[in-house]
Amino acid sequence: MDASEPKVPLVEMRGIRKSFPGVTACDGVDLRLGRGEVLALLGENGAGKSTLMNVLAGLYRPDEGEIRIGGKPVEIRSPRDSAAHGVGMVHQNFMLVDTMTVAENVVLGMAGLPLVPDMAEVKRSVLELAEKYGLRVDPDAYVWQLSVGEQQRVEILKQLYRKAEILVLDEPTAVLTPQESEELNVVVQRMKAEGKSAVFITHKMEEVMTFSDRVMVLRKGKVVVEKVTSETSPRDLAKLMVGREVLFRVEKKSFEPGAVILELKDVRALDDRGLPALRDLSLKVRAGEILGIAGVAGNGQRELSEVITGLRPVSSGGISINCVETTNKTPLEIIRSGVSHIPQDRIAVGAVGDMSVASNLAMKGYRDAPISRGVLLLPRRILDLARRMIESFRIATPSPETRVKFLSGGNIQKTILAREIESCRSLLVAVYPSRGLDIGATEAVRKELVAQRDAGMAVLLVSEDIEELLSVADTVLVLYEGRAMGTFPSAEADPEELGLLMAGVERKETVS
Amino acid sequence: MSILFEKRKNISRTAQVLVPAASFVVSLILTGILLLAFGADPFATYRAMFRGAFGSGRAFTETLVKAIPLMLTGLGVALAFRLRFWNIGAEGQLTLAGVAATGVAIFWGRWMPSFLLLPTVILVGCLAGAAWAGIPALLRTRLKVDETLVTLMLNYVAILFSEYLYYGPWRDPKGYGFPGTEPFPEAAWMPRIAGRAHLGLVFALFLALALWFVLNRTRWGFELKILGASPQAARYQGISVERNIVLAILVSGALCGLAGVGEVTGISRRLQQGLSLGYGYTAIIVAWMGQLNPLAVPFVAVLMAALLVGGDQVQMMMGLPASMGILMQGMILFPLLAGSLFTEYRIKRTARHPAAGAAAEGAE
Ligand SMILES: Nc1ncnc2c1ncn2[C@@H]1O[C@H](COP(=O)(O)OP(=O)(O)OP(=O)(O)O)[C@@H](O)[C@H]1O
Ligand SMILES: [Mg+2]
Numbered sequence: 001m002d003a004s005e006p007k008v009p010l011v012e013m014r015g016i017r018k019s020f021p022g023v024t025a026c027d028g029v030d031l032r033l034g035r036g037e038v039l040a041l042l043g044e045n046g047a048g049k050s051t052l053m054n055v056l057a058g059l060y061r062p063d064e065g066e067i068r069i070g071g072k073p074v075e076i077r078s079p080r081d082s083a084a085h086g087v088g089m090v091h092q093n094f095m096l097v098d099t100m101t102v103a104e105n106v107v108l109g110m111a112g113l114p115l116v117p118d119m120a121e122v123k124r125s126v127l128e129l130a131e132k133y134g135l136r137v138d139p140d141a142y143v144w145q146l147s148v149g150e151q152q153r154v155e156i157l158k159q160l161y162r163k164a165e166i167l168v169l170d171e172p173t174a175v176l177t178p179q180e181s182e183e184l185n186v187v188v189q190r191m192k193a194e195g196k197s198a199v200f201i202t203h204k205m206e207e208v209m210t211f212s213d214r215v216m217v218l219r220k221g222k223v224v225v226e227k228v229t230s231e232t233s234p235r236d237l238a239k240l241m242v243g244r245e246v247l248f249r250v251e252k253k254s255f256e257p258g259a260v261i262l263e264l265k266d267v268r269a270l271d272d273r274g275l276p277a278l279r280d281l282s283l284k285v286r287a288g289e290i291l292g293i294a295g296v297a298g299n300g301q302r303e304l305s306e307v308i309t310g311l312r313p314v315s316s317g318g319i320s321i322n323c324v325e326t327t328n329k330t331p332l333e334i335i336r337s338g339v340s341h342i343p344q345d346r347i348a349v350g351a352v353g354d355m356s357v358a359s360n361l362a363m364k365g366y367r368d369a370p371i372s373r374g375v376l377l378l379p380r381r382i383l384d385l386a387r388r389m390i391e392s393f394r395i396a397t398p399s400p401e402t403r404v405k406f407l408s409g410g411n412i413q414k415t416i417l418a419r420e421i422e423s424c425r426s427l428l429v430a431v432y433p434s435r436g437l438d439i440g441a442t443e444a445v446r447k448e449l450v451a452q453r454d455a456g457m458a459v460l461l462v463s464e465d466i467e468e469l470l471s472v473a474d475t476v477l478v479l480y481e482g483r484a485m486g487t488f489p490s491a492e493a494d495p496e497e498l499g500l501l502m503a504g505v506e507r508k509e510t511v512s
Numbered sequence: 513m514s515i516l517f518e519k520r521k522n523i524s525r526t527a528q529v530l531v532p533a534a535s536f537v538v539s540l541i542l543t544g545i546l547l548l549a550f551g552a553d554p555f556a557t558y559r560a561m562f563r564g565a566f567g568s569g570r571a572f573t574e575t576l577v578k579a580i581p582l583m584l585t586g587l588g589v590a591l592a593f594r595l596r597f598w599n600i601g602a603e604g605q606l607t608l609a610g611v612a613a614t615g616v617a618i619f620w621g622r623w624m625p626s627f628l629l630l631p632t633v634i635l636v637g638c639l640a641g642a643a644w645a646g647i648p649a650l651l652r653t654r655l656k657v658d659e660t661l662v663t664l665m666l667n668y669v670a671i672l673f674s675e676y677l678y679y680g681p682w683r684d685p686k687g688y689g690f691p692g693t694e695p696f697p698e699a700a701w702m703p704r705i706a707g708r709a710h711l712g713l714v715f716a717l718f719l720a721l722a723l724w725f726v727l728n729r730t731r732w733g734f735e736l737k738i739l740g741a742s743p744q745a746a747r748y749q750g751i752s753v754e755r756n757i758v759l760a761i762l763v764s765g766a767l768c769g770l771a772g773v774g775e776v777t778g779i780s781r782r783l784q785q786g787l788s789l790g791y792g793y794t795a796i797i798v799a800w801m802g803q804l805n806p807l808a809v810p811f812v813a814v815l816m817a818a819l820l821v822g823g824d825q826v827q828m829m830m831g832l833p834a835s836m837g838i839l840m841q842g843m844i845l846f847p848l849l850a851g852s853l854f855t856e857y858r859i860k861r862t863a864r865h866p867a868a869g870a871a872a873e874g875a876e
Contacts, residue, residue: 330752348742349744352738352742352745359737364749366731376729376731377731379729
């Protein structure tokens with residue numbers, strides 16, 4: 001495939017400028033996308049990637065700039081306009097209706113739909129498309145029954161059904177398992193072979209290399225570089241993005257574990273559908289230790305974090321924190337015992353979009369001095385504290401009073417991290433803490449986790465990134481279908497063996 | 513669609529004032545058109561209404577008389593709505609509190625030391641309002657029963673119960689068969705401050721401030737804010753969703769109850785026909801138009817009261833139906849709800865970006 005500059009680009013965005021109160025999200029961006037080309041869009045959190053693509057998808061109107069599709073200037077006023085020009089976007093957060101089936105979601109909101117769509121026909125085309133692109137999905141399943149990966153397939157099918165020629169994927173892999181990411185790549189490559197084009201936003205350098213033909217790096221709303229992917233390397237890109245060399249390894253002090261902080265004994269719990277999610281799980285985390293939970297998403301990680309923090313009932317077995325029994329205690333009692341939790345679902349659970357950054361940062365500390373005195377809240381102190389945390393965690397926000405929902409995905413995540421790390425007193429439960437973060441911020445989070453450990457906290461780190469686990473954790477436990485497949489010191493762990501265990505292949509006795 | 517979506521952020525603060533103000537203007541225009549259809553001069557009518565509501569000392573105090581229960585129920589409803597608890601039972605809470613207050617005033621009045629009587633009447637009335645609101649709150653938090661229907665049905669129960677009492681067992685034997693209880697002893701009268709406007713006004717204004725303070729300056733208020741915005745997030749922060757909803761709704765019911773106490777002890781000084789005049793329903797308009805902000809509620813309540821009083825005046829002076837005022841209130845609600853929906857709608861759309869996780873991720 002010829003990845004050099006195409007003659008008449010399929011999509012051309014010129015001088016796109018878009019400001020929000022207090023920030024210029026896009027500051028004169030030029031973007032070109034050829035037919036049959038995959039363009040990767042890279043950039044730090046808040047660099048303006050989602051904003052730029054939302055402009056193309058008709059969600060935002062640019063303050064300045066011009067969009068051409070197929071060489072002709074077009075006016076994109078709404079998502080329908082953009083769909084009419086063949087643009088289809090899969091958003092950072094999905095937009096499916098839970099209580100409807102896959103097929104119904106696919107046609108939902110389509111322009112020119114008959115009053116009573118022929119669902120049999122829709123199903124047939126959905127299956128056909130699914131077959132053609134390798135997007136396995138059952139058109140009759142309800143969306144609430146689907147995993148995140150499956151939901152994403154539905155989103156993509158929805159766009160393909162609408163005959164999208166230009167697919168925009170905003171951090172599609174942030175929520176996918178490595179296998180699912182690979183499958184997504186297959187889909188994208190098939191689309192490309194048909195002459196469709198894609199813009200692909202990611203924070204993972206390896207994906208840029210495997211998915212894209214060309215890569216464009218944004219920083220503070222401006223294009224800093226545009227390159228043919230094959231002429232660059234992950235290391236170069238990382239440097240271009242952050243503006244300095246990025247260390248992927250984290251310095252840590254030697255491993256000197258203290259007393260046991262968290263202990264689970266034969267814990268069983270059910271998931272939301274009432275099926276067993278944890279099966280006789282036992283584990284221990286000591287002070288000054290990072291226990292990494294390895295496993296493919298959906299093997300009980302979320303339930304594990306929830307039983308520890310009191311958000312999900314334990315059906316049998318016991319949990320103790322600091323040698324105090326906390327099985328089925330209330331979330332408040334567990335928070336009071338010094339536990340912090342970075343939840344899997346940041347947007348619905350971890351943060352309150354309609355409240356300010358300052359309020360969100362205060363949501364753990366508001367019960368105590370210095371933020372409150374007795375029953376009174378001290379707004380000035382809340383602001384002071386927020387300013388400090390915004391600075392030390394580098395949260396990009398126009399002001400502490402800005403509502404969280406106006407921050408970029410990564411900065412929402414940083415807000416939660418800042419609050420939970422700041423309030424941690426003995427145990428930090430971190431579920432995919434670096435999801436959606438740019439590499440600079442990922443590095444910072446890993447450092448922060450290690451700093452917590454070095455300060456004598458116990459850290460339970462759930463991650464699906466083996467590299468992250470091996471570089472940060474002291475001990476790794478592999479979780480498969482809610483069961484512990486084995487626990488190893490991370491220094492001795494072999495990535496290949498971990499991979500097998502994560503896939504549920506029993507450990508051979510001879511190995512150890 | 514996307515244009516509105518864009519402007520949203522810039523006007524969001526001003527929208528708080530702009531949407532209600534614009535709704536009021538729209539309602540003036542719509543009613544004006546209706547008036548023209550009736551063959552009346554809208555400008556003259558509005559002038560007459562204004563004079564009727566504010567034109568004299570007496571007019572103004574009568575407006576205040578109606579504003580008091582609207583303020584109190586408006587505050588109660590606003591508090592509930594902030595938690596997305598759709599309490600449309602203010603009318604019932606008001607009525608039942610009136611009944612309870614009456615019981616205390618009449619029966620305990622006979623033996624209770626007089627300085628204790630009014631405080632006890634107020635207290636018991638508020639508790640009755642709280643209890644009446646507590647039923648749907650418990651049903652919702654314990655059994656997930658939808659509160660809208662329950663609060664609405666309980667209105668009828670309370671109103672019919674009060675009618676049963678003043679037509680039946682509590683009817684004043686010396687009342688020449690007139691449906692109503694005997695008058696309250698003087699010790700149970702709410703002191704009046706100007707005309708018929710009574711001390712309830714001071715309570716209402718004080719409570720508006722207090723509620724604002726609690727919501728914005730206390731830990732509990734902070735918890736309620738989180739809870740109103742996202743119950744899931746509240747639970748994760750260790751905030752008990754059920755307990756706080758019940759507590760807040762008890763307070764909401766007590767506020768509505770105080771309105772009823774004010775009516776029976778400050779205005780009629782007995783329980784009789786006319787306790788339930790629909791203040792509890794108008795309260796919904798007051799709360800929305802005040803954007804659920806306690807500090808705005810008193811102003812909106814006065815405005816709504818002025819429409820009621822002005823409407824009566826128009827009837828007397830211009831021969832137009834008195835329901836003109838009520839009609840205008842209704843007319844305000846439409847653009848207001850449309851306005852709020854608009855802002856909501858756009859929030860949903862922004863949501864597409866970070867915010868709407870709430871909807872989207874719920875799927876997980
Ligand atoms: N609707 C909005 N209102 C106000 N500010 C916004 C809005 N959307 C984005 N912003 C701001 O614009 C900037 C760019 O945000 P954008 O979401 O485009 O970043 P991003 O590159 O996608 O980051 P991430 O990798 O974290 O998702 C951020 O500073 C953000 O706070
Ligand atoms: Mg983004």
